[in-house]
Amino acid sequence: MSIDVGAHLKAVRLMYGLSQRELAKRAGVTNGLISLIEQNRVSPSVSSLTKVLAGVPMTMADFFTLDLAAKRPVFFQRDELPDLGANGVQQRLVGSPLPLRSMSIWHETYAPGADSAERVVAPPGERGGVIVRGRIELNVGGETRVLGAGDAYYFRNSLPHRLRNVGREECEMVSASAPPPNP
């Protein structure tokens, strides 16, 4: 039995917080093609899928090795969590990156000086979290606060927001994001 190329591509794309048009632009294909592939209405050529994956980026080998159909485990240990962060932000996704999850939970670690400004995963929805260790500066919709261990936040993802570790120590937090109540 062959893998579900469409579901895989969608999962991979959402893992990286990309829209169809963003990915299409990076990959040098049209957004319509990505839509059709994700719906399994076409079977892309190897060259096309290679181009598309290069926009993520991901190799064909990794793409076909990913096993999304595997039974989802219940318990997750720290080092099994995939790190999707960048720029000094370690951003570990709790659980497998299936698109059908009702929410995403993250275990994040911000190095001193780390800044989320560039790479915020911002699909429409809401987002909240609790600071576990260290301090972090959070700006939401123009309002800025510095939060410490035990503090928390919750806001709509559509608001412009930015997380910065302005201290000298790492900041660790657990956050979650969910799509709007009625999909």
Place this chain on the structure above:
Amino acid sequence: MSIDVGAHLKAVRLMYGLSQRELAKRAGVTNGLISLIEQNRVSPSVSSLTKVLAGVPMTMADFFTLDLAAKRPVFFQRDELPDLGANGVQQRLVGSPLPLRSMSIWHETYAPGADSAERVVAPPGERGGVIVRGRIELNVGGETRVLGAGDAYYFRNSLPHRLRNVGREECEMVSASAPPPNP
């Protein structure tokens, strides 16, 4: 810089001693298509290439990881082994760093307090090893044991697992992991 699909297909086909027509018949495609693919005059669709490979048989994942199977050395000196470890774990891979290999063998050294860092996407398969020196705490699927020199372990890679050196001395082990046996 994608892999050479045509050359790969031809190599795989000849490895199994199949003619283009034999493979085509098994795969349910025409011999002409295989000829064109092998000459890189077309870029097959994912569905077509999947069908073709099913005639070998071979999975897409294996096909696209076949890349570095070129000239593989036989002997390795200690300092040649690439260290892929982190967090106090020295994890030296025996042999070339990528498939197509039937298994991976590791020479690992856990510093006191070291904690294993599993790969993000753990391929399905099995894993085992033998402790050579020191002691290590192994947790597999919620069950924890402390293993010493001469002890060993073996488990399915899909189970959550974690290795920690909870002692005061280094722990050295040799381990191996392999994909599930082909049907």
Place this chain on the structure above:
DNA sequence: CATAAGTGTTGATTATATTAAACAGCAGGA
């Protein structure tokens, strides 16, 4: 309410993969 920018989807057109069938070549045998 109107506008703009964002999302994913879709129909018609164009480009390309795939088929079906014929081709040229090579080997061994009557």
Place this chain on the structure above:
DNA sequence: TCCTGCTGTTTAATATAATCAACACTTATG
């Protein structure tokens, strides 16, 4: 020599992938 059966290749017809441009929808802004 002409078979018979195999190899891989090629051409024209057809099926399908990929594009382009528009659509409907949501969210934010004036």
